[in-house]
Structure formats: C-alpha cells, structure tokens
Amino acid sequence: MSTRRNAVGSHPTDQPAGGTPHDAPASDGHGPDVPDLRLAGLAVAAWLAALAGLHLTAAAATALAAVAAVLAALVGAHLLGVLGRPAARFRRHGWIVVAVLVGVVCGASVTSARLVVRDAAPVRALVDERAPVTVELVLRDDPRPVRGAAGRPATLLVRADLDHLTARDGRRVAGPVRGLVLASHPAWRGLLPGQRVTAQGRLAAPRGGDLTAAVLTVTGPPTPHGSAPWLQRAAGTLRAGLQRACEPLPDEPGGLLPGLVVGDTSRLAPAVEADFRTTGMTHAIATVRR
Structure with a gap:
C-alpha cells in the first residue's frame, strides 16, 4: 500500500496546484467576449x-x-x-x-x-410636363402641417400611394407609385392613413434620394371613397383624445406630449422641434412620422 501511494505521489506534475488541468481551458488567443463580425x-x-x-x-x-x-x-x-x-x-x-x-x-x-x-416612363412623362391630373390615392400617413411663407395659408404634407392618374388629355396611368401631396384646403386635415380619396392637382418632380415618384400640389378638397380602416380610426380617436387632454397645457409641453406618446407632432412648436433636431433626439418624437 505504501509503495502504491509513493508511486502515485511521485508524479507531482499530474495534479498541479490550484486545480486539475481541466480547470484552465486552452485559449486560442481570442477572449470569449469578442463579437462575431463575419456578416x-x-x-x-x-x-x-x-x-x-x-x-x-x-x-x-x-x-x-x-x-x-x-x-x-x-x-x-x-x-x-x-x-x-x-x-x-x-x-x-x-x-x-x-x-x-x-x-x-x-x-x-x-x-x-x-x-x-x-421611374416608370408614363409617370415620368407626366411629371416632366408638370401636367394637371386627377389622382386616386391612398394615404400612407397622417397629414402634417409644414412651415410656409408668412401670410400664406398653411400647407399640409401628405404621404400617399398614387393608384391612378388621369391627365386632362385623357392619358391614364396606373400605379401604385409613392407620392407626396401638398394641400392647402382644411378638409385634408381630418383624413387618416389607409383612406382612399380622389384629388385634382398639378404634378412636379420630387427632390430625389428616396422612392417618391411625384409631388402633387392641390388647392381643393379631396373626395373620400369610404372611411379609413378600423384600426386607423381607433388610432385617430386615441390621438384626438390625447390632443384634447393636452389643450389646457402651454404650447410647448402641450405639443410635445402627444409627440412623445403617439408620435403626433401636429402641435409641436417649431422651437421645440429645432431643439430636438439639434440634440439628435428627433427619433423620440418620430414614431408615427415617416
């Protein structure tokens, strides 16, 4: 028995101090926290x-x-x-x-x-001509007020899908293509995303750098075809209720609260919006604006 113990104990390197060899896994030179950036x-x-x-x-x-x-x-x-x-x-x-x-x-x-x-040729031809057209469109976003020149009526910016365009000479172009609507009539203000309307206006070229195919400037009211989807109507009711609840507040917090909660920036003061843009925090009030 003593000989066996001596034989086992005669190999001190078999079990080094501080634990077995399995306690210290082999390292390949890369720490476990190195991210995998192959893709x-x-x-x-x-x-x-x-x-x-x-x-x-x-x-x-x-x-x-x-x-x-x-x-x-x-x-x-x-x-x-x-x-x-x-x-x-x-x-x-x-x-x-x-x-x-x-x-x-x-x-x-x-x-x-x-x-x-x-850049489909039929749509591009109408845009290049700045042609007056009648358009059937579907709203993709809530109408948003944009700053205009002093003394001129407020302008609403509406993102929409232009489904059918009809020029005065009878040319018809089927979409859908993405478009921006610049409207001045107050009847546009109450429309909701997903709502289908018909409007008359004049086409213009977009700025570029995105998928917008045309800008439609309209001065008259839209002609709705049915109501918006029920989900959008429910969201519109929620936004309207929040706006009513914020009416007693001063202009700056009263316009900021709906923007932070549901992304409704229709009442956001220009100075507050400029502050958010300066600090790089516009994403906090852009949950609905697209």
Whole structure:
C-alpha cells in the first residue's frame, strides 16, 4: 500500500496546484467576449448599396449589382481553387470580400427593382410636363402641417400611394407609385392613413434620394371613397383624445406630449422641434412620422 501511494505521489506534475488541468481551458488567443463580425461586411455593404442606388437610375443600380455579382463569383472561384491556388493571407480574408460583394448585389438589385417602378416612363412623362391630373390615392400617413411663407395659408404634407392618374388629355396611368401631396384646403386635415380619396392637382418632380415618384400640389378638397380602416380610426380617436387632454397645457409641453406618446407632432412648436433636431433626439418624437 505504501509503495502504491509513493508511486502515485511521485508524479507531482499530474495534479498541479490550484486545480486539475481541466480547470484552465486552452485559449486560442481570442477572449470569449469578442463579437462575431463575419456578416457585418455583408450588412453594411447592402445598406450602403441601397442608399447609393436611390441616387442612381435603375439601369445604373442594375449594372452595379451585375459587376458585384461577377466579382463575387471570381473571388469565390479563386478561393475554392478553381482559378489558381490562393495565397494564405487571401484565404484568411477572401470570404469577407465575397460577403461584402454579395451585400452589394442584394442592396443594389432590390433598390433597382423599386427604381423601375419609381421611374416608370408614363409617370415620368407626366411629371416632366408638370401636367394637371386627377389622382386616386391612398394615404400612407397622417397629414402634417409644414412651415410656409408668412401670410400664406398653411400647407399640409401628405404621404400617399398614387393608384391612378388621369391627365386632362385623357392619358391614364396606373400605379401604385409613392407620392407626396401638398394641400392647402382644411378638409385634408381630418383624413387618416389607409383612406382612399380622389384629388385634382398639378404634378412636379420630387427632390430625389428616396422612392417618391411625384409631388402633387392641390388647392381643393379631396373626395373620400369610404372611411379609413378600423384600426386607423381607433388610432385617430386615441390621438384626438390625447390632443384634447393636452389643450389646457402651454404650447410647448402641450405639443410635445402627444409627440412623445403617439408620435403626433401636429402641435409641436417649431422651437421645440429645432431643439430636438439639434440634440439628435428627433427619433423620440418620430414614431408615427415617416
């Protein structure tokens, strides 16, 4: 027995002080809190390509996606050994390059498909002519007051889908395409998202940089076709009740509270809005504004 104990005890390195070897797992040089960023390049490239595509034509965005797809195929084939043996450093980082190129393909191709609708020739022809049209549209957002020149009637900004456009010469264009409506008649103020109306106005070109196809300036009232969906009516009732509850408050807090609670910035004072923009906190009052 003593011999056996001596044999076991004669190997002090079998059980080092401070615990067994299993208590200290082998480290590969990377801490457990290092984030996995292998797909970060793909996501960033997709967003940047989509953003760049909004400032291009559909043909240019398609060309960008095609070039990125060819480069991704060539780099992938090289990494797989089809087009020669890649260097060790290139093998280590080559798939990140492929992921970035795939992100460009995704962002540019999807944006190109949306630009084809935005820049459709029939709609673009009416916009270039600044043609007076009759439009059937569906509201996508609540009418929002915008600052205008002093002494002029208040202008409402309405985001809408333009479903059918009819010019005075009988030309008809079917959508839907995204549009902005600039209205001055107070009857627009009570409309809700999802409501279908008909309006008459004149088309103009948008600023660009988004998917808006046309700006429609109207001076008369809309002609509603039915009511808004029940969910939007319920939301409108909630916003109206909150506005009534805030009426006794001073202008600044009375306009800010609905913006913070439900994103209703219709009464927000310009000075308060400027303060939020200066501090980079506009997201706090933009839950409904789109």
